[in-house]
Amino acid sequence: ASGGAKVGLGMANLDISVATQGRVFHAARLRAAPPMDFDSVGLGIRDSRSTAPNQLVCERWAVITTIFEPTLLIEQIQRLKDWCLVIVGDKKSPKEYPINPNRAVYLSPEAQNELKLRVSSELQWNHFGRKNVGFLYAVWHGAKIVYDTDDDNILISEEIPVLRPETRAFELEHSPGATSAAVNIYKLFSQSTSWPR
Numbered sequence: 001a002s003g004g005a006k007v008g009l010g011m012a013n014l015d016i017s018v019a020t021q022g023r024v025f026h027a028a029r030l031r032a033a034p035p036m037d038f039d040s041v042g043l044g045i046r047d048s049r050s051t052a053p054n055q056l057v058c059e060r061w062a063v064i065t066t067i068f069e070p071t072l073l074i075e076q077i078q079r080l081k082d083w084c085l086v087i088v089g090d091k092k093s094p095k096e097y098p099i100n101p102n103r104a105v106y107l108s109p110e111a112q113n114e115l116k117l118r119v120s121s122e123l124q125w126n127h128f129g130r131k132n133v134g135f136l137y138a139v140w141h142g143a144k145i146v147y148d149t150d151d152d153n154i155l156i157s158e159e160i161p162v163l164r165p166e167t168r169a170f171e172l173e174h175s176p177g178a179t180s181a182a183v184n185i186y187k188l189f190s191q192s193t194s195w196p197r
Contacts, residue, residue, distance in 0.1 A: 066089065083103070
């Protein structure tokens with residue numbers, strides 16, 4: 001592959017892309033999760049939402065994970081009228097994180113542990129997978145719409161574009177010959193055939 005890296009895998013060195021292996025992805029179920037009943041699994045979020053000060057409840061949430069000081073995007077989202085923001089910190093994140101408590105929540109590693117989410121103990125630290133804590137937090141705090149983004153992006157206008165619920169502009173299609181329920185939504189937003197990491 002052009003621009004690839006030589007990688008030794010205990011076999012002959014392979015010329016592959018750093019980001020991909022150059023093989024077609026085939027999903028294989030490793031385990032199945034039972035349907036989640038938020039009221040019965042003891043997440044601990046409902047209690048913290050009802051008793052802790054400055055707990056936001058919003059229908060529109062942006063979710064970001066970061067190890068950096070607040071960026072322009074974080075400032076932009078905090079200015080949006082109908083949006084709340086959950087910032088998921090990590091072990092390398094700043095200890096103090098200035099936010100507007102009327103618009104944002106910062107989940108430090110300590111705050112994440114206090115939520116007592118069972119999934120939290122399954123997620124690695126210093127990994128973007130910690131963002132899943134933010135998704136659960138947003139849903140539990142009223143999210144009907146979630147904007148998933150990275151802290152190094154910026155908004156090009158003072159709004160986050162959202163499709164109206166009645167919009168039915170396109171149908172999701174499976175790849176030809178697909179044997180799983182995986183759908184690549186990236187092709188809905190570009191001409192690219194790339195898959196998320």
